[in-house]
Amino acid sequence: MDAATALLPVHSPESTVQSDEGDETPSSIFHPPSSLKLAIVGRPNVGKSSIINALTQSDRVIVSPVPGTTRDAIDVPFEVETDGVRQPYVLIDTAGMRKAGGGRFD
Numbered sequence: 405m406d407a408a409t410a411l412l413p414v415h416s417p418e419s420t421v422q423s424d425e426g427d428e429t430p431s432s433i434f435h436p437p438s439s440l441k442l443a444i445v446g447r448p449n450v451g452k453s454s455i456i457n458a459l460t461q462s463d464r465v466i467v468s469p470v471p472g473t474t475r476d477a478i479d480v481p482f483e484v485e486t487d488g489v490r491q492p493y494v495l496i497d498t499a500g501m502r503k504a505g506g507g508r509f510d
Contacts, residue, residue: 405458405459405461408459438492439481439492439493439494440491440492440493440494441479441493441494441496442493442494442495442496443477443495443496443498444456444495444496444497444498445498445501446500446501447500447501447502448471448472448499448500448501448502449469449471449500450500452474452497452498452500453465453466453467453473453474453497454467456480456495456497459482459495460480460482460495464478464480465478465480465497471500472499472500474497474498474499474500475499476499477496477497477498477499478496478497479494479495479496480494480495480496480497481493481494482494482495
């Protein structure tokens with residue numbers, strides 16, 4: 405988990421923007437940090453929901469050995485704290501991808 409979170413971008417609240425009057429103002433006033441959205445995409449029944457539960461250390465999405473359990477995309481918001489800074493992220497659990505026409509991926 406630490407290796408995965410180390411690769412996520414850092415939104416620094418300490419960065420500043422120079423205003424027209426010459427004052428330095430925190431950039432978050434002008435550009436509020438938005439959540440990074442990361443979609444987990446893959447074949448049906450390969451563990452996409454399981455990895456989201458593992459990354460968020462919760463049971464937010466249903467995990468089942470039955471293919472097709474996830475039918476719609478599910479947004480799972482969570483935060484990561486790095487060096488005292490809380491950063492928002494959204495993981496998106498998706499239904500399994502199939503080839504057009506119902507064929508198999510080879």
